[in-house]
Amino acid sequence: MSKLNKKIYMVAGYNTVSLGTGRNEFHPKKPRPGIEHYVEEAGRKTLEMIGGADNVDECVVGNFMAERFNKQGHLGGFFPMIDEKLQYKPATRVEGACASGGLAVVSAIKSIMAGTSDVVLTMGVEVQNTVKAIYGADILAGAGWYGKRKDGHAYFFPGQFSDRAGAYYEKYGYDYAREGMGRWFRNAVENARLCPTAQEHHNKTPDLDALYKKLKPNGKAFVDNLNVLDCSKVSDGASTIAIVSEEGLKRIGIPRDQAVEIVSFGHKVRNLTEDPPDLTELTCIKATAMEALDSAGITIDDLGTIETHDCFSIAGVLATEALGFAAPGEGAKFVAEGNTARGGKIPMNTTGGLIGWGHPTGGTGVHMAVTLWEQLTGNAGEAQIEMPADKPYALSINMGGDDVTVVSVVCKKA
Amino acid sequence: MTYEERLQNVTVLGAAGKMGSGILLLTAVEMADLMLKSGGKSKAFVLNAMDVSDEGLAGLIQYLRAQVLKIAEKKMVVLRTMYHDRKDLIENSEIIEQYVNDVLSVVRPTTRLEAAYGSKLIFEAVNENKDLKVKIFRQIEDNNEHTPWYFTNTSSVPINIIESEADLKGRVLGFHFYNPPAVQRLVELIWTNQTSAEVKEFANEYAKNLGKIVVPSNDYAGFIGNGHFMRDALHAIKEAEELSAEMPLPEAIYIVNKVSQDYLVRPMGIFQLIDYVGIDVVRFIMGVMNPFLDNEDLHSPLLDKLFDTGIKGGQHSDGSQKDGFLKYEKGRPVAVIDPETKQYIAFDSFSGADGKIGAIPDPAIVWKSVVRMKNKDEVLQKFYNDLKALDTLGAKLAIAYGKRSNEIGKALVADAVANNEEDVNTVLLTGFFHAYGPINNYFD
Ligand SMILES: NC(=O)c1ccc[n+]([C@@H]2O[C@H](COP(=O)([O-])OP(=O)(O)OC[C@H]3O[C@@H](n4cnc5c(N)ncnc54)[C@H](O)[C@@H]3O)[C@@H](O)[C@H]2O)c1
Numbered sequence: 001m002s003k004l005n006k007k008i009y010m011v012a013g014y015n016t017v018s019l020g021t022g023r024n025e026f027h028p029k030k031p032r033p034g035i036e037h038y039v040e041e042a043g044r045k046t047l048e049m050i051g052g053a054d055n056v057d058e059c060v061v062g063n064f065m066a067e068r069f070n071k072q073g074h075l076g077g078f079f080p081m082i083d084e085k086l087q088y089k090p091a092t093r094v095e096g097a098c099a100s101g102g103l104a105v106v107s108a109i110k111s112i113m114a115g116t117s118d119v120v121l122t123m124g125v126e127v128q129n130t131v132k133a134i135y136g137a138d139i140l141a142g143a144g145w146y147g148k149r150k151d152g153h154a155y156f157f158p159g160q161f162s163d164r165a166g167a168y169y170e171k172y173g174y175d176y177a178r179e180g181m182g183r184w185f186r187n188a189v190e191n192a193r194l195c196p197t198a199q200e201h202h203n204k205t206p207d208l209d210a211l212y213k214k215l216k217p218n219g220k221a222f223v224d225n226l227n228v229l230d231c232s233k234v235s236d237g238a239s240t241i242a243i244v245s246e247e248g249l250k251r252i253g254i255p256r257d258q259a260v261e262i263v264s265f266g267h268k269v270r271n272l273t274e275d276p277p278d279l280t281e282l283t284c285i286k287a288t289a290m291e292a293l294d295s296a297g298i299t300i301d302d303l304g305t306i307e308t309h310d311c312f313s314i315a316g317v318l319a320t321e322a323l324g325f326a327a328p329g330e331g332a333k334f335v336a337e338g339n340t341a342r343g344g345k346i347p348m349n350t351t352g353g354l355i356g357w358g359h360p361t362g363g364t365g366v367h368m369a370v371t372l373w374e375q376l377t378g379n380a381g382e383a384q385i386e387m388p389a390d391k392p393y394a395l396s397i398n399m400g401g402d403d404v405t406v407v408s409v410v411c412k413k414a
Numbered sequence: 415m416t417y418e419e420r421l422q423n424v425t426v427l428g429a430a431g432k433m434g435s436g437i438l439l440l441t442a443v444e445m446a447d448l449m450l451k452s453g454g455k456s457k458a459f460v461l462n463a464m465d466v467s468d469e470g471l472a473g474l475i476q477y478l479r480a481q482v483l484k485i486a487e488k489k490m491v492v493l494r495t496m497y498h499d500r501k502d503l504i505e506n507s508e509i510i511e512q513y514v515n516d517v518l519s520v521v522r523p524t525t526r527l528e529a530a531y532g533s534k535l536i537f538e539a540v541n542e543n544k545d546l547k548v549k550i551f552r553q554i555e556d557n558n559e560h561t562p563w564y565f566t567n568t569s570s571v572p573i574n575i576i577e578s579e580a581d582l583k584g585r586v587l588g589f590h591f592y593n594p595p596a597v598q599r600l601v602e603l604i605w606t607n608q609t610s611a612e613v614k615e616f617a618n619e620y621a622k623n624l625g626k627i628v629v630p631s632n633d634y635a636g637f638i639g640n641g642h643f644m645r646d647a648l649h650a651i652k653e654a655e656e657l658s659a660e661m662p663l664p665e666a667i668y669i670v671n672k673v674s675q676d677y678l679v680r681p682m683g684i685f686q687l688i689d690y691v692g693i694d695v696v697r698f699i700m701g702v703m704n705p706f707l708d709n710e711d712l713h714s715p716l717l718d719k720l721f722d723t724g725i726k727g728g729q730h731s732d733g734s735q736k737d738g739f740l741k742y743e744k745g746r747p748v749a750v751i752d753p754e755t756k757q758y759i760a761f762d763s764f765s766g767a768d769g770k771i772g773a774i775p776d777p778a779i780v781w782k783s784v785v786r787m788k789n790k791d792e793v794l795q796k797f798y799n800d801l802k803a804l805d806t807l808g809a810k811l812a813i814a815y816g817k818r819s820n821e822i823g824k825a826l827v828a829d830a831v832a833n834n835e836e837d838v839n840t841v842l843l844t845g846f847f848h849a850y851g852p853i854n855n856y857f858d
Contacts, residue, residue, distance in 0.1 A: 134487045138505040150504045154490040221491065
C-alpha cells in the first residue's frame with residue numbers, strides 16, 4: 001500500500017489552453033507553437049506563483065510520445081530553458097502512455113517522501129496536432145501492445161473502446177447505453193464552456209443531445225460503436241503544479257488555504273500483452289482507486305468531486321461502475337440521470353474532462369491534479385463547484401492504455 | 415468480358431489536362447482496388463496516361479501522388495482490411511505508403527498514341543475539338559484489335575456525330591464528368607441510338623463504383639448541364655446589355671452578377687461562373703452547340719470581344735482564378751472589366767449600384783447556409799414571396815432571371831434533352847451546386 005510518510009501538498013496549478021479542433025484560434029493548416037512553447041508557458045506560470053525557480057529542488061515531466069509527435073526526446077533537458085536557475089538541478093521525464101502525467105505526480109510524491117526534495121515542479125505535456133489524426137492513431141497505438149497492432153483498427157484506441165462499448169450494448173442494450181454516453185458528452189461540453197482554457201470552451205451547439213443522437217456510429221468511416229463525440233480530443237497543451245512538503249510550503253510562502261493536501265495515492269499496472277478480462281469492466285481502475293481510497297481511509301461517500309479518465313464516453317460510464325457508484329450495467333443510467341453533472345450527486349470532470357477540456361495525452365494526469373487543486377481552493381472561476389462540507393475529498397483517475405497503467409490520487413483542502 | 419477484364423488495359427487521352435488528370439486519378443484508384451481485391455492474382459492492370467504535352471505529364475505523377483495520398487488517408491479503415499494479409503505492413507503510415515505505390519504502379523505516362531492500341535477502354539479528354547477527337551478515335555480503331563469502347567468527355571459535341579464520323583458503331587458513350595472530376599459527384603451519361611446495352615451497363619457500374627451520381631442525358635449538343643448554363647449565361651449578358659442603356663456596362667455587369675448570386679441564392683454570380691469555366695471555353699461550347707440548334711442563336715458578341723482582346727478567365731496552373739469579366743484577388747472578385755477600355759473598375763466605385771439594386775428581403779438567406787437547411791423549400795418560398803412584393807431593380811431582375819432559368823429547364827425536357835424535370839434539377843443541384851433546381855414554383 002502506498003501510505004504516505006509525511007504531509008504532502010499541491011499548490012500553484014496552471015493549465016495552458018488545450019489547443020486543437022474546437023478552439024477558435026486553431027487552424028489545422030496554420031503554423032502553431034511547438035512543445036517548447038507549452039513547456040515554457042506552463043513552467044513559468046507555476047514558478048511565478050511559488051516565488052521563483054530558486055525554490056525548486058527538482059523537476060519532473062510526464063510525456064507520452066514526443067519522440068514521434070515532435071521528433072523530440074529528452075524533455076527533462078527543457079527545464080533550464082524555462083528559467084536559468086533550474087540549470088544543474090535534477091529533472092526527469094516519466095512515461096506511462098496517457099498516465100504519464102499521473103506518473104509525474106507519483107514520482108514527485110515519492111521524491112518528497114524519500115526526503116530528496118521539498119519542492120518538485122511537476123509538469124505534463126503533449127503536443128499532438130503535428131500529424132493528421134490517421135497518423136496520430138499510429139503513434140497513440142503505442143499505448144497498446146505492438147504485437148496486436150496489425151489486427152487492430154486503423155484508429156487503434158477508438159477501436160479498443162468501441163469493442164468495450166459494443167460489449168456493453170450487447171449486455172445492457174444499445175439505446176440504454178447511448179443515453180448515458182450521450183449525457184456524458186453533454187456534461188463534458190457544458191462544463192468546458194465554463195473553463196476558458198478548455199478546447200470545447202467555444203462550443204456553441206445549441207442542442208448537444210440532438211447532435212449526439214444524429215451522429216450515429218458508422219463503422220465504415222470510423223469505428224463500429226463510437227462516434228467522434230464519444231472521443232476525447234486531439235490536443236496540444238501542458239499543465240504544471242508544485243508538489244511540496246510541509247517544509248516546502250513554508251519555503252515558497254504560499255498560504256495554506258491555497259494548498260491542497262495529497263491524502264493518498266494508488267498506482268498499478270495490468271499486463272499490457274493481455275486483453276481485458278471483461279470488456280465491460282475497468283478492473284485496473286477499480287483496483288487502483290480502491291487502493292487510494294483504502295489508504296486514505298475513506299469511501300466513495302466522502303468524495304465531493306472526481307476527475308476521471310474519459311478518453312471515451314464509455315470509459316466515463318464504466319468508471320462510475322468501477323468506483324461503485326453504480327452496479328454493473330447501471331452506470332449508463334447513473335450518468336443519464338445527471339448524477340455526474342455539476343450539481344449532481346458526484347460532479348465529475350468539472351472543467352470538461354478529456355472530451356470537453358481536451359486530452360494532451362501525457363499532460364492529462366497533471367491537468368487532473370490542477371483541476372482538483374482549483375476546485376478545492378476556490379480557483380476554478382466560472383467552473384467552480386461547491387464542495388459539500390461532509391464530502392471534503394476529491395479523487396483523480398488517470399489511465400494509460402486500455403486500463404493498463406492507472407494512477408489515482410485522493411486529496412482535500414489543506 | 416467482365417467488368418474487371420474491361421478495366422485491365424485502359425488509356426486516358428489528354429491525361430495531363432484538367433479533366434484528364436482527374437479521370438486518370440479516379441480510374442487508377444478503381445483499377446488498383448480491383449487488383450488488390452483479386453489478391454494480385456489477375457493479370458497486370460495497365461493505365462496509359464497519354465498526352466501530347468511532356469510538361470503536362472511531368473507534373474502529373476506528382477499531382478497523382480498527392481491526390482492518392484489524400485484518398486488513402488481517407489479510406490484507411492478499408493485499406494486495413496485490403497492489406498490484411500500483408501504481415502509486414504503494420505502501421506497506418508506503412509499501409510498508406512504501400513497503397514500510394516500500388517496505385518501509381520498502374521499508371522504509365524506516355525506521349526505516344528500507340529499505347530492505346532492495346533487498350534480495351536479509352537477515356538478521351540483532349541481539347542474540345544470534334545475533328546481532333548474523331549481523328550484520334552479513328553486512328554486507334556484502325557490499329558486496335560480489341561474492339562475497344564470509347565468514352566468521351568466532350569461537353570458539347572453530340573455523341574452520334576462522333577460515332578458516325580469515326581465509325582464506332584455502338585461502342586461510344588458520352589461520359590461527362592464535371593470539373594474537377596475527383597470532387598464533383600455528378601456525371602452525365604449520354605448514349606446514341608446505337609450504343610450497346612453492355613456499354614451502358616458497364617458505364618453505369620463504373621460510375622457507381624466511383625461514387626458518382628448518374629444522370630442520363632439525351633444526345634443533344636450541350637446535354638443538360640451546358641444546355642442550361644449557356645442559355646443562363648446569355649440571359650445574364652442580355653440583361654446587362656439592356657441595363658447599360660441607363661448606366662455604364664461595367665456597373666450593369668456588377669449588378670447582374672450580384673443579383674444572380676445573392677437573389678438567386680447561388681454559390682457564385684453568373685459572370686464569376688463564366689470566368690471560372692473560362693470565357694474561351696464558354697464561347698467555344700456555344701460555337702459547337704449552335705449548328706445543332708434550329709430556332710436559337712447561342713452566340714454573344716461581347717464574349718467574342720473579350721476573347722479577341724485576350725481576356726479568357728479560366729485557372730492558372732496552380733488552380734488560382736485568372737481575370738475575366740471580373741478581376742480576382744485571393745480568389746475573390748474585386749473589380750469589373752470595361753470592355754471598351756479593357757480596364758478593371760473596382761467594385762468600391764459602384765457604391766451607387768447597391769442602392770439601385772435595393773435591399774434584399776432577408777440578408778440571412780445566403781447560399782452557404784441555405785444549402786444545409788432541412789426546410790430549404792419553405793425558407794426559399796418565403797424569401798421569393800417577399801421578393802415578389804418588392805418594387806426594386808434587384809427584385810425585378812431576380813424574378814426575370816428565375817423565370818428564364820425555369821423556362822430553360824423546362825425546354826430541356828420538352829426538347830427531350832433530359833428525360834424528366836427531376837434530372838434537370840439534379841444536374842443543377844449536384845453539378846452546379848445550386849440550392850434549388852431551375853424547375854420550381856418560386857417565381858410564378
Ligand atoms: N474543364 C471543364 O470544366 C470541363 C467539364 C466537362 C467536360 N470538359 C471537356 O473535357 C475535355 C478536356 O477539357 P479540359 O478542360 O480538361 O482541357 P485541358 O486543356 O485542360 O486538357 C486537354 C489536354 O489534352 C491534351 N491534348 C491535346 N491534344 C492532344 C492529343 N492529340 N492527344 C492527347 N492529348 C492531347 C492537352 O495537352 C491537354 O493536356 C474537353 O472535351 C472539354 O469540353 C471540360
